Amino acid sequence: MAQLQAKQDALTARLAGLTAPKGGFSHDARQAAFARLAQMGLPGRRDEYWRYTDPAMLNAVAPLEADTLRVEVPIFEGKDKLRLVFEDGVFDAAASDDMAMAGIEISLLSQADAQDLHWAKALYGTLEAAGQTPVARPFASLNTAVAHEGLLIRVTGKAPRPIHISYRQKSSTSDAILHHCIKVEAGADLTVLETGISGARSNVVMEADIAAGGKLHHIRPQGRSHGKQLVTHIFARLAAESLFKSFTLSMNGRMTRNEAVIEFTGDDAQAHVAGAAVGDGAFHHDDTVFITHDALRCESRQVFKKVLKNGAVGVFQGKILVKAGAQKTDGYQISQALMLDDDSQFLAKPELEIYADDVVCSHGSTSGAIDEAALFYLRSRGVPMRTAQSLLVLAFLAEAIAEIEDQDLAEDIRARMEDWLSRHQGK
Amino acid sequence: MLEINNLHVKLEEEDKVILKGVNLKIGAGEVHAIMGPNGSGKSTLSYVLSGKGGYEVTDGSAILEGAELLDMEPEDRAAAGLFLAFQYPVEIPGVGNMTFLRTAVNAQRKARGEDELSAADFLKIVRAKAKALKIDAEMMKRPVNVGFSGGEKKRNEILQMAMLEPKMCILDETDSGLDVDAMKLVSEGVNALRDAGRSFLVITHYQRLLDHIKPDFVHIMADGRIIKTGGPELALEVENNGYADILAEVV
Ligand SMILES: Nc1ncnc2c1ncn2[C@@H]1O[C@H](COP(=O)(O)OP(=O)(O)OP(=O)(O)O)[C@@H](O)[C@H]1O
Numbered sequence: 093m094a095q096l097q098a099k100q101d102a103l104t105a106r107l108a109g110l111t112a113p114k115g116g117f118s119h120d121a122r123q124a125a126f127a128r129l130a131q132m133g134l135p136g137r138r139d140e141y142w143r144y145t146d147p148a149m150l151n152a153v154a155p156l157e158a159d160t161l162r163v164e165v166p167i168f169e170g171k172d173k174l175r176l177v178f179e180d181g182v183f184d185a186a187a188s189d190d191m192a193m194a195g196i197e198i199s200l201l202s203q204a205d206a207q208d209l210h211w212a213k214a215l216y217g218t219l220e221a222a223g224q225t226p227v228a229r230p231f232a233s234l235n236t237a238v239a240h241e242g243l244l245i246r247v248t249g250k251a252p253r254p255i256h257i258s259y260r261q262k263s264s265t266s267d268a269i270l271h272h273c274i275k276v277e278a279g280a281d282l283t284v285l286e287t288g289i290s291g292a293r294s295n296v297v298m299e300a301d302i303a304a305g306g307k308l309h310h311i312r313p314q315g316r317s318h319g320k321q322l323v324t325h326i327f328a329r330l331a332a333e334s335l336f337k338s339f340t341l342s343m344n345g346r347m348t349r350n351e352a353v354i355e356f357t358g359d360d361a362q363a364h365v366a367g368a369a370v371g372d373g374a375f376h377h378d379d380t381v382f383i384t385h386d387a388l389r390c391e392s393r394q395v396f397k398k399v400l401k402n403g404a405v406g407v408f409q410g411k412i413l414v415k416a417g418a419q420k421t422d423g424y425q426i427s428q429a430l431m432l433d434d435d436s437q438f439l440a441k442p443e444l445e446i447y448a449d450d451v452v453c454s455h456g457s458t459s460g461a462i463d464e465a466a467l468f469y470l471r472s473r474g475v476p477m478r479t480a481q482s483l484l485v486l487a488f489l490a491e492a493i494a495e496i497e498d499q500d501l502a503e504d505i506r507a508r509m510e511d512w513l514s515r516h517q518g519k
Numbered sequence: 520m521l522e523i524n525n526l527h528v529k530l531e532e533e534d535k536v537i538l539k540g541v542n543l544k545i546g547a548g549e550v551h552a553i554m555g556p557n558g559s560g561k562s563t564l565s566y567v568l569s570g571k572g573g574y575e576v577t578d579g580s581a582i583l584e585g586a587e588l589l590d591m592e593p594e595d596r597a598a599a600g601l602f603l604a605f606q607y608p609v610e611i612p613g614v615g616n617m618t619f620l621r622t623a624v625n626a627q628r629k630a631r632g633e634d635e636l637s638a639a640d641f642l643k644i645v646r647a648k649a650k651a652l653k654i655d656a657e658m659m660k661r662p663v664n665v666g667f668s669g670g671e672k673k674r675n676e677i678l679q680m681a682m683l684e685p686k687m688c689i690l691d692e693t694d695s696g697l698d699v700d701a702m703k704l705v706s707e708g709v710n711a712l713r714d715a716g717r718s719f720l721v722i723t724h725y726q727r728l729l730d731h732i733k734p735d736f737v738h739i740m741a742d743g744r745i746i747k748t749g750g751p752e753l754a755l756e757v758e759n760n761g762y763a764d765i766l767a768e769v770v
Pocket residue numbers: 530537555556557558559560561562563564573606
């Protein structure tokens with residue numbers, strides 16, 4: 093009781109500093125989110141789902157100050173893309189491209205009330221609400237309830253260019269809350285690139301509804317600010333024969349919680365979620381994934397790799413739930429940490445819950461040091477120590493990066509990793 | 520080329536002495552073979568020369584063309600011209616064979632103050648050398664030694680040697696696991712590299728290899744020492760009679 097009270101007190105304090113948009117197309121969804129929140133409160137340290145990650149920084153009324161990287165090194169420069177920029181959580185029209193693109197409708201959440209977007213009304217908060225059982229995700233409901241900005245994207249054909257959501261942080265105390273909805277219609281195909289850090293603290297939700305045969309690729313290098321506090325949720329719903337592939341690169345960050353909640357509702361669909369995270373020192377990084385198979389012959393893959401040093405902490409909580417009747421499910425999950433010293437920590441909780449009898453599900457979790465035999469082999473061929481280490485770290489991350497289909501994008505991610513490694517070698 | 524004097528080596532973690540005073544002098548252009556019973560310290564010698572961790576040199580020296588090898592990092596020994604073809608080549612998942620080779624070749628060139636090879640030049644050279652060893656392009660694309668058969672791993676070692684063009688080549692049981700044809704290929708690869716400025720130390724259990732790669736000297740190692748040195752006939756003696764007589768002679 094006292095525990096729930098504390099959670100609700102935390103919520104009251106947090107909400108006191110926030111305003112919610114009034115009225116509009118999302119009114120009902122927001123009211124429902126507020127009601128859910130009132131039941132849940134904010135996460136507490138005793139919550140099983142927050143056992144390895146202290147929610148205090150995310151609960152706090154104000155963010156901790158975070159360094160602003162004045163020059164965010166651009167990535168994916170070689171790709172022709174439609175860029176939409178958010179600075180400290182606020183849309184920057186001047187820095188953004190024109191939103192018109194064949195086969196795609198893009199609106200801002202803040203301007204959607206003037207338009208009559210039936211699909212957005214049906215989607216906003218819906219997947220988030222569905223994702224609240226069996227495990228509560230209060231920060232996602234908070235986001236639905238109070239987000240003022242975000243993108244509403246509906247794609248009806250093969251998008252000619254990727255959409256690039258580019259975040260920038262200028263203020264060291266900004267508290268960004270963004271809510272994106274993506275509707276991939278039957279047979280449509282879209283790539284979304286999400287780069288950078290939107291605030292000192294950010295809470296970003298993406299709801300993705302993928303209709304039959306639709307494809308959504310999502311690649312997200314999260315920017316390398318050290319002080320950032322970040323909680324993200326991806327809610328994806330997959331209809332028959334659809335595909336969702338999401339890859340996240342995380343470098344640095346004192347507090348990151350990336351959740352992915354995926355549900356197969358149609359047969360023969362595929363969802364891959366992957367992540368590569370590298371941290372040195374004050375780094376806490378949590379990947380929490382929940383995949384529900386509720387259809388026939390769907391394939392899910394979770395591939396998460398973390399490189400940790402100097403007391404960095406990595407967390408992985410991944411679950412595959414196979415409902416009764418979801419026969420021929422193919423579920424794979426791997427979480428691995430590479431410890432570059434003895435001071436770091438990796439906490440993993442892989443879970444399988446299976447109610448169908450004809451399925452193939454596997455999971456594995458390991459943590460280990462760099463392979464000394466391999467290191468010596470490389471050095472014996474004249475490869476300098478640092479280069480050899482980089483090669484081995486990149487090799488360790490390769491399985492996660494391999495989840496990116498587009499080879500140019502994968503190469504950019506690899507280069508970013510190499511760059512990080514070269515800056516974080518030695519002690 | 521290489522001069523090993525009174526080399527004593529023990530395990531770092533244990534009080535186990537493995538090399539108990541190895542003396543060996545290899546002149547430029549010479550081929551030396553080392554034979555000896557299992558566990559006599561042959562691989563240890565090759566590891567210590569190339570700088571593998573876990574061993575402690577308690578006495579002695581190993582001079583490669585005037586420079587003390589034992590003071591150098593493994594990569595510097597390689598750049599100085601030392602190469603070890605491993606008895607058990609290491610598998611490195613996630614690192615492409617081609618990337619690995621190119622990184623190694625260019626790192627050594629850089630360490631020696633030479634220009635790096637361009638991607639195109641490198642490719643041309645590696646293709647020709649791989650072809651001579653019957654290593655197909657598909658194998659080059661795979662991760663280093665992963666999924667290679669025993670014989671493929673050994674051929675890959677020789678390819679690396681051919682690409683790196685070292686001065687002092689140590690081959691640790693490169694013949695083990697090779698079929699007759701592969702043995703010929705590998706020997707041809709080695710013989711092609713023989714020249715007045717390059718020396719070889721060939722560790723083997725079998726006379727067979729020495730039919731292909733003709734040694735100038737054969738040494739017998741036992742219990743961490745070289746106990747006998749002779750010409751190619753010594754290998755034949757081992758092949759026919761085993762080590763018992765030689766060991767008895769010394770004791
Ligand atoms: N890292 C180690 N830990 C424990 N023992 C070791 C280690 N390295 C070598 N030894 C021991 O040292 C001795 C010499 O080993 P080494 O591998 O050098 O022999 P070898 O002559 O190459 O044998 P083989 O003909 O079987 O290849 C053996 O008794 C071996 O068990």
